[in-house]
Amino acid sequence: MxxxxxxxxxxxxxxxxxxxxxxxxxxxxxxxxxxxxxxxxxxxxxxxxxxxxxxxxxxxxxxxxRTTVNTDDVKLLARRSKALLTFITEKCNDLASSNAEQKEKKALATGKGKKKSDGRLEPTVSESEDITID
Missing domain, CATH: 1.10.20.10 (Histone, subunit A)
Known part of the structure; x- marks a missing residue:
């Protein structure tokens, strides 16, 4: 305490x-x-x-x-401010894109991931990191 x-x-x-x-x-x-x-x-x-x-x-x-706060919770919190909600949504999309690119690069480097029809590897992508509540 x-x-x-x-x-x-x-x-x-x-x-x-x-x-x-x-x-x-x-x-x-x-x-x-x-x-x-x-x-x-x-x-x-x-x-x-x-x-x-x-x-x-x-x-x-x-x-x-859930015991974890996720981006949907943050968006729900910001719902009354259109400008803030738009900003948070854009940042979440940017982070998701960045994470997808990093995972694709990592998958290509390690040879892991799903094969696309053109022969490239497609990594499994998840939403950005969440915060765990104790």
Whole structure:
């Protein structure tokens, strides 16, 4: 329990630091300053939203009778933001293509995979790596 609390505090501090850096960057670009209280409020809101996201992802996986969060769970989480959903879908497709290319190269190098009608090898392709829930 103590280790979990310490990890949570480290994550909270990392979020606060990152929010501070982003506020500084935006402030320089827009020629405005963010108060320490504003940065702390944004950081706390961000941290709590991340906790909510983690809980939702875990529940989506459990609802699907899985112990692993997959890309479909992440897409379901992002469903209310069309731009975010589009971005995540494109990234998933890019990763799947990249993984397929890497597996094809590996299969050709090791001589494993299914033979296509043109004589080339076609590796078995699976979706990108998932995250396992403890």
């Amino acid at each position: 103590e280790a979990e609390a310490a990890q949570s505090e480290r994550f909270r501090a990392a979020v606060h630091y990152t929010v501070g850096c982003l506020c500084q960057e935006v402030g320089e670009d827009k020629e405005i300053e963010f108060s320490k209280q504003t940065i702390a409020a944004i950081a706390e809101t961000t941290f709590r939203q991340c906790e909510n996201f983690a809980t939702d992802l875990e529940l989506f996986a459990k609802h699907g009778k």
